[in-house]
Amino acid sequence: MTSDDRLRGAMASTMGGFAALVSVLEPQHWDQPTPCPGWSVFDVVDHVVAGERFTAQTLRGASLAEASEALVGLDPQNPDVLAQVDEAAATVLAAFDGSLDRIIEHRVGPVSARRVLGFRIIDQLGHTWDIATAIGRQVTLDPDALAVGIDVARAERATLEQSPNFATLPPDQGATPDPQTAFLRAIGRAA
DSSP states (O other), rough: OOOOHHHHHHHHHHHHHHHHHTOOGGGGGGGBBBSSSOHHHHHHHHHHHHHHHHHHHHTTTTHHHHHHHHHOOOOOTTHHHHHHHHHHHHHHHTTSSSOTTTOOOOSSSSHHHHHHHHHHHHHHHHHHHHHHHHTOOOOOOOHHHHHHHHHHHHOOOHHHTTTTTTTOOOOSSOOOHHHHHHHHHHHHHHO
């Protein structure tokens, strides 16, 4: 069982890595296709920002319907995408303060804030790799966050199999000594 402090640390580290990658994006990158079928780099960044904002709202007591209705990703009127990424990250990290045992409404059903934190970690790790791959940039994901991400991905295998954004490989095909490859295989991103 991963401690709450380790989960929060993995989330902060993962968000930092995502923001660092967003900071190097150039105008020509935004329309690049990513490993997420049908999603461009812009779509992935927009999805992550929307996910952080959605999660913050549910953690603060919004119902699933309220958070879904208010779902807002990147503001096209604000050219400072990195500031939007940083703001969304800070907002959701603050919303994860307090007990991770509290139950919130989520698309997969009523779940603990701890479980949602795990979802956000694997989402950001995976999408950081997606963007790096799309723009041809080597990325090394944080080792501790990867260890947490592997644990979460394995625990959430059934949930991941229901998601259009993730896929899983049979467990025997996921074995590798490299944590980044193991994580990517656990979410169906690397053969």
